Amino acid sequence: MEYTAQTIEEAIEVGLKELGVTKDQVEIKVIQDAKKGFLGIGKQDAIVELQVIKQASVQEEPVKTPSQEAPKEVVETPQVEEKRFESQEEFEQALIDLGHYLADITEKMGVETSIDVTPEKHTVYYDFDTKQEGLLIGKHGKTLNALQLLAQDYLDKRVRRRVRVILDVANYRERRAETLTHLAQKVGRDAIAQGKVQQLDPMPAYERKIIHFALADNTHVKTYSRGTEPHRYVVIEPVNGHYE
Incomplete structure (x- = not known):
């Protein structure tokens, strides 16, 4: 069995406690030593493998002759394809590679910038530090x-787990x-006053969510999205009154 912790000693203690044995009753194999990483990327916990030392059994089962053995029933176990995520090390390497990918693109754009990577549970943030903010942000x-x-798209092709990527510069988001x-x-307010359906320009999904959330408590209008990505937009419709 493999056990993980911040240090090898802690991983061994976790394993011994779970198995309910002492250190002299197991064989210990170090699978991976702990690494601190850099800026949260490349950090690794220690992994050890503990195998309980088998002791000789005092009582032996009687040997059965072929005639005494019950007929064995053949049971077919359906094979289920196991879907496995990449290792944490592979995942973190993908985040690092994505940082290099973005650095190459911005360099070709003529933007001088440094990139700070902040991975969280389901989101990874790439924050750009540059004096050419306008060129990197673009209109709207x-x-x-x-x-x-x-x-x-780059990260989705590299990893199996679903992780949202957010790029930001100078707190633009x-x-x-x-x-x-x-x-x-x-x-x-315009939709209510005019009694007409209003529609906004196309926006990314996370920006549309901001619109929906901002009007969620307004009982006089309802919001929904139309169109297909990347041209999907928000519609704001008055609940009462005549509208086109």
Whole structure:
């Protein structure tokens, strides 16, 4: 059995406790030593393998003759294809490679930047530090959003687990969220006042969610999305009154 912890000693203690044995009753094999990593990337816990030393059995079972043996029933066990995620080391290497991929693209764009990677449970953030913010962001964030789509596609092809990729520069995502919230509230008021359906420009999924959330408590309008990616957009419709 394999056991994992921050150090080899802790991993051994975990294994001994789970097996209910002492250290002299097992064979210990170190599978992997712990690594600190860099900026959270490449960090590895220690892994050890513990095998309980078998002791000779005092009582032996009587040997049965062929005539005494019961007929064996052949049971076919259906084979289930096991879906396995890549190892943590492979996953972290994919995140590092994606960082290099983004660095190559920005270099070809003529943007001088450094990239800070912050992996979390289901999301990984790539934060760009550059003096050429406008060139990297683009009009209404179109350049940054396009880079994010490329990054998401790259990671989806490298790993099996579903991880969301977010690219940011100079807190643009936070500032954009505030702008979209104000926009949603304004267009919502227009929809009510005019009694007409309003539709916004196409947006990425996470920006559409900001619009939906901003108007979720407004009982006078309802919101929904139409179209196909990457041209999907939000519709704001007044609940009461005549509208086109």
